Amino acid sequence: MNSDAIKTQILDMGARARAAAHALAKLGTEEKNRILLAMADALEARETGLLEANARDIAAAEENGLTAAMIDRLRLTPERIAAMGRGVRGVAALHDPTGEILREWTPPNGIRIQKKRTPIGVIGIIYESRPNVTADAAVLCFKTGNATILRGGKEAIHSNRAIAAALREGGAPAGLPDDSIQLIPFTDRESVRHMAEMDRYLDLIIPRGGAGLIETVVSLARMPVIKHYDGICHTYVHAAADLAMAEAIALNAKIQKCSVCNAMETLLIDRAAADDFAPRIAAAMHARGVALRGDADFQKLAAGTPVEPATDADWTVEYLDLILSVKIVDDLDAAIAHINRYGSHHSDCIVTADPEAAARFMNEIDSATVFWNASTRFSDGGEFGFGAEIGISTDKLHARGPMALEELTSYKYLLFGEGQVRG
C-alpha cells in the first residue's frame, strides 16, 4: 500500500472516530459499564484465539532474534489474558468522572454557569511491544467516553488485532458505538506521521514507550501530546534524617523494582550526614548487588566498598537497573539545585526529621510528585488510590504525575440564560 493510500485510510479512521466520539458522549455510566463487562467476557471467551494470534507474533520475534526480555513482554499466557479481563472489570467498577459539575456559579449578568466534566473526544495511543496496552488504554479511554485510535508496534500486530477485535466485537452487542475502538493496521513510521498530523480528528496523542518514540511523536504532532518521559528520581538524605529510615527508603526506592520510572537513580547525601550514612548505605547497596557510581567525596567515604567514579552523564541517566549514582551535597539548597537541574521532574524524596527543611524541599522541587519520608516507588496511580493509570506524565499541562480517569477528561461551560443580551 502506498503512502497516499495509507494516509487516506488513516484520515477515514479519524473521521469515523470523531463520529463515534459524539455517540460515546451520549452514553450513561451504566451503559458504559455494561459494555465494559461484555468486553471482559469476550477477552476471556477468546483465550484460544488470542493465544494463537500471539503465537504468530512470538514465532516472528524468535525468527527475528528478539531478546528474551522483549519476547517476554510480547507473550500472552492464560494468566495474562485473565489479568487483562480482570483489568477491564476493574475499570468498570471505577467511578466515572464524566458528567460531574466541577463548579457552578452565577456572575452579575445573572446567567447561571456550570463547568461540567466531559470526554476529551478522540485519543490516539501509540505504543510499543506489550499487547496488553491495547486493552488497558482502550478501556480507560472508553470509560471516560473517548474514542481511541490505537497504533501498536509491529512485533505485536497479530495479538493487538485479536485483542482490539475482542473488545469491539464483544462490546458491540452491548451497545458499543461503531468505531469507538480502532486499531491502525499499519506499523510503519509513516502511519505515526499521518496520525500526528491529523489534528482535525485527534484531540490528544499519548505515546507509551521509550524516549525515541516520544521524541518522534513530539516532533511531528500538531495536537497536544502527553509525555511520559524518563524518571530520574532522587532521594536526598538531609542532615536531620533518621538514618535507619533513610537507609530503608533508599534501598526500597532502588531495589524493590529497579526497571520502572519511579525507582531512584541518584542518591544525594547531605555533607552533615555523610560520615555516618555514606559507608553504611554503600555497604547495604553493595550487599544487594547494586553497582555504585559516586563523586569523589562519596568514593572516599564509602570505606572500602567499590564505587566507580561518576561522570556528569551519570546525573542525567535513567539506569532502570541495579546501578546507583551518589553525590555528597553541601546543604538543602545544593540538593534542590541539583534535582531541579539534572532531574526529570518526576518523583523526588527528602528524608528528614526537620519539618522546615521538608517544607522548603516540597515547595521548591519542581517535580510532579515530591515525597517527605517515603519511597519514590509510591509514585503510582494505584498507590494514589486512582484504581488505574494510563501512565505517569512528566508534563505540566493538563496532566502531571500519575494519570488516571480524571486526566482523560475535558470540560465545557453550560450557560443558562433567560434572554440576556450584552449591553
Add this chain to the structure above:
Amino acid sequence: MNSDAIKTQILDMGARARAAAHALAKLGTEEKNRILLAMADALEARETGLLEANARDIAAAEENGLTAAMIDRLRLTPERIAAMGRGVRGVAALHDPTGEILREWTPPNGIRIQKKRTPIGVIGIIYESRPNVTADAAVLCFKTGNATILRGGKEAIHSNRAIAAALREGGAPAGLPDDSIQLIPFTDRESVRHMAEMDRYLDLIIPRGGAGLIETVVSLARMPVIKHYDGICHTYVHAAADLAMAEAIALNAKIQKCSVCNAMETLLIDRAAADDFAPRIAAAMHARGVALRGDADFQKLAAGTPVEPATDADWTVEYLDLILSVKIVDDLDAAIAHINRYGSHHSDCIVTADPEAAARFMNEIDSATVFWNASTRFSDGGEFGFGAEIGISTDKLHARGPMALEELTSYKYLLFGEGQVRG
C-alpha cells in the same frame, strides 16, 4: 545577526527564564501584588517615554502603508496607557490561585497526599500588533508565578520594548526576580522557530493573533500550545423558541460587536419556526446593515429582504463583520449535526422554551461554551467573573473556553510519609 547567534541568545533567555521561574515560585501573594502595583506605577510614570517609543512605530507603520485599522491597533494614547496601568492594578486585586490545595486524601498506604496548585513555569507568548498584550499577558503570567518570554510583532517593537522595560525596571525595586519578564528583541520568523523548539525551557506557548500565526506555532512547537482559533459561533432558534427573545439574542450576538470571536456567524432556524421567524429576522438584520447569505429555503422565506445565496464555504468562515449566514434546519438533530460539523467548537446557543431540547443541545454540542437563551457575546472571561482573561481557548486539553488565572497554573503532588516503603 546570523541565525546561530539569534538561536544562542534565545536559548540563553530560556535558561534565564527557567532560573527566574524557580525564584518566582517562592514569592508569596502579597509580594507579587506589591510588585504588580510598582509595575503599574512605572507604566503611568513613563507615559511620555511610552508615547515617544510608540510614535516611532506609528511613523514606520505609516511609511510602510499599514491600514488605518492596523495603525489604530498599534497606537498608544494617554488613555490607553492609563487603561494598561489600571489593568495591572486590577490583576493585583484578583485572587491568586497558586498554593491552593485542590484535594487532600490518605490512601490505604497511609501516606497523606496533597494536590497543590503551582505555577506552570515559563510561558512563551507570541503575538502580533497590539502593544498592550505585552503588559496584559506578562502580568497575568506573573500573578500566577510564571516567567514569560514575549515575542511581539515587528510593527510594535519599540512600544513593546518600552512597556517590557517599564514592567521590569518598575518591578525590580519591589522585588521582581531578574529575567521574570523578557522580550525577544528579534521579530523575524526564525525567532519563533527557536522558541518553538526550546521545550527544555518553555513549558507552554500561547500564540495570540490570527490563524496564520497559530498555524506556524502549532507546526513548529515541541511543547504544549494553547490555541485561540476562530469563533464560528451559532445561534439555533428552536421550534419552541420565544421569537421575540430569539430576535433580541440573534441581533445582539451578531451586531453588538461583530469583530470578535464570540459574535454569531451563522443563524440556524428550525423549520417549524421558520415561517414566522425567517422574514422577521431577515428584515431586522437588514435594517441594521447586516448582509445576509442564506440557503434556498431562507432566501424564499425572507419575503423580499435581499439574501445572497450561501455557498458551502459560508458555513466555515469567521466573517468578523456585519455578515450573517442563515440556514433552515429540519430539527434539533440537524442543528446539532451542523454545528458539530461546521463550527469551531467555541460558543453556540439554543433559543427555546423547551428544557428537554435545551438539555440535549447543551449535552451534545461539542463546544467550549454552550448557551441556553443568552447571547454568545457572554463567552468572555470578564462576563464569567474571572476578572481577566488571556484568551478563549478552542482546545480541549488543560484550558477550554475563557482562559484566566487558574488556567495559567499547574499542580504537583506532595506526599507526607512516615518512613513507608513499598512491599
